[in-house]
Amino acid sequence: MKQALQFYIDGSWVSPVGSATLEVINPATEEAYARIAMGEKADVDKAVAAAKRAFGSFSRTSRKERVQLLESVIATYKKYADEMAAAISDEMGAPLEFAKQAQVGAGLGHLSQVLEVLKTYEFDEVVNNTLITREPIGVCGFITPWNWPMNQITCKVGPALATGCTMVLKPSEVAPMSGLLFTQIIHEAGVPAGVYNMVNGDGPSVGQALSTHPDIDMVSFTGSTRAGIAVARAAADTVKRVSQELGGKSPNIILADADFLRAITHGTRQCFSNSGQSCNAPTRMLVPADRQEEVIEIARKVAEQTVVGDPRAATTTIGPVVSKVQFDKIQALIEAGVAEGARLVAGGPGRPENLNRGYYIRPTIFADVRNDMTIAREEVFGPVLAILPYSSEEEAIAIANDTIYGLSSYVTAGNLDHARSVARQIRAGMVHINGASGDLAGAFGGYKQSGNGREWGKFGFEDFLEVKSMFGYQAA
Incomplete structure (x- = not known):
C-alpha cells in the first residue's frame, strides 16, 4: 500500500x-x-x-x-x-x-x-x-x-x-x-x-x-x-x-430541424462520458414529443454500445463511479425515477452483468420524464439520461430554465441562426451550439445555484486580481 x-x-x-x-x-x-x-x-x-x-x-x-x-x-x-x-x-x-x-x-x-x-x-x-x-x-x-x-x-x-x-x-x-x-x-x-x-x-x-x-x-x-x-x-x-x-442539471435542447441521429448520439455519449461525473453533463435531453420514440431508439443503441468495465481494459468506454457513497446515491436516484413513473428504456438499478465488484453503474435512460421528477431536478452525477418531451419551442426553453442550476446547456438545430436564437434565451453560463466543444479561452461558470465567478482563459485570470485606481497619476 x-x-x-x-x-x-x-x-x-x-x-x-x-x-x-x-x-x-x-x-x-x-x-x-x-x-x-x-x-x-x-x-x-x-x-x-x-x-x-x-x-x-x-x-x-x-x-x-x-x-x-x-x-x-x-x-x-x-x-x-x-x-x-x-x-x-x-x-x-x-x-x-x-x-x-x-x-x-x-x-x-x-x-x-x-x-x-x-x-x-x-x-x-x-x-x-x-x-x-x-x-x-x-x-x-x-x-x-x-x-x-x-x-x-x-x-x-x-x-x-x-x-x-x-x-x-x-x-x-x-x-x-x-x-x-x-x-x-x-x-x-x-x-x-x-x-x-x-x-x-x-x-x-x-x-x-x-x-x-x-x-x-x-x-x-x-x-x-x-x-x-x-x-x-x-x-x-x-x-x-x-x-x-x-452543481448543474444541464438541458440539451434538440430542435425539430436538427440532425437527430447525430445530435442524440452525441448528447447521449456526452451524458455518459466520465461515467456521468461532470457538472456540465447534458443530463436533461429535451426533444419534440412527436419524435420521442425515434429519440429513444437512437439513445438506447448508444447505451448498448457503451462498454462498462475495468479502467485498464482497452475496450472500456466508462469505468466505475468514484465511491460507494456515489454508487448508493445514484442507485437511489435510478430507483426514484422508476417509482415516480418515468419510463425505463435502458439500464436500471444494479451493476452491469458480469460485474459483481466495483462501483459500476449501468448506462441508464429514462423517457417520458417530467421536469418535476427527482431525476430531472437533482444532479445524479452518474451515467443516467432523462429524456423530456416538449410540445413547442417555447415550452422547451421554459423547461430548460426551470431549474435551480444554470451551469451549462446545449442547443442543436439544423439552422445556425435558429440555434443561436434559442441559445440566447437559456439562463446558463455556457451554451454549446450544435455540438461544439468548450473553448479554453472562453469563460467556464454558471448562473443561479451553479455558482459565481468564472474559470478558464482571461476571465478566470481576472478572478485572481484586485482593481486599484490611482487618481492623479498623469501629470497635470
Whole structure:
C-alpha cells in the first residue's frame, strides 16, 4: 500500500501535526491501495503562514519571471503525463486512455492557455488621469473535487501563479493521489518556497479552516452546491472573495430541424462520458414529443454500445463511479425515477452483468420524464439520461430554465441562426451550439445555484486580481 503521509508546506514535504490517516479506495476493486495523512487547522495555519510570507516577494515578480515559471511547470507536467493518467485512473475510475487524453490533457490545456493570457495581458490602463491597475489578490485557498482533478487544480493554480498570488491547495480526499503528484511537479518545476502549499484533509477540517482563515484573501471552491453554500457561509465573517463552481442539471435542447441521429448520439455519449461525473453533463435531453420514440431508439443503441468495465481494459468506454457513497446515491436516484413513473428504456438499478465488484453503474435512460421528477431536478452525477418531451419551442426553453442550476446547456438545430436564437434565451453560463466543444479561452461558470465567478482563459485570470485606481497619476 502506498503511504502518502506528508504535506507540502514552504517548499518542503513535512509531517502533519496530527496522526489521522485515510485509506484511498480504488473504485474498480473496492480495495484500499494508498493511505494519506489527514490535516487539521494547525496544518492549515502553517501553510497559510508560509503563503503569506511568500506573497510579498512573489507578488512583485515580473511578467517575464512568471512566464518562465509557468513554462517550467508545463514542461515538468508533460514529463509526468503517463504517471498522472495512471494516478487518476486508479483513484477515481476513469479509463486509462480517457484519463490521459481528457483528464491529463485538460490540465495541460489550462496551463498552456493561462500562459498565453499572461504574455499579453494588460495589467495597467490609463483612464483620463487615473491609472487603473490590476494586482494579485493575495493568499488563495483552493478546494478541488475528485471528478476532474487536474482540470480543476490547474484552473486555479495556473492563474494564481500567473497573477502573482500564493496559495494553499486542498485536493479531494476521495481522489488525492493526482494532487500529490501535481505537488511533486510544482516542486520539481522550481516554484519558490511558500508560493504553493498543499494540505490533505476533509471539508469539515481543512476546508473549514481555509474558508474561515483571516489571512486567506480568496477561496476558490469546486464541488456540490450544498458544500459551496457551507464554504460561502464560513468565508462571510472575513469578507474574503469566494469563487464557486457548483452543481448543474444541464438541458440539451434538440430542435425539430436538427440532425437527430447525430445530435442524440452525441448528447447521449456526452451524458455518459466520465461515467456521468461532470457538472456540465447534458443530463436533461429535451426533444419534440412527436419524435420521442425515434429519440429513444437512437439513445438506447448508444447505451448498448457503451462498454462498462475495468479502467485498464482497452475496450472500456466508462469505468466505475468514484465511491460507494456515489454508487448508493445514484442507485437511489435510478430507483426514484422508476417509482415516480418515468419510463425505463435502458439500464436500471444494479451493476452491469458480469460485474459483481466495483462501483459500476449501468448506462441508464429514462423517457417520458417530467421536469418535476427527482431525476430531472437533482444532479445524479452518474451515467443516467432523462429524456423530456416538449410540445413547442417555447415550452422547451421554459423547461430548460426551470431549474435551480444554470451551469451549462446545449442547443442543436439544423439552422445556425435558429440555434443561436434559442441559445440566447437559456439562463446558463455556457451554451454549446450544435455540438461544439468548450473553448479554453472562453469563460467556464454558471448562473443561479451553479455558482459565481468564472474559470478558464482571461476571465478566470481576472478572478485572481484586485482593481486599484490611482487618481492623479498623469501629470497635470
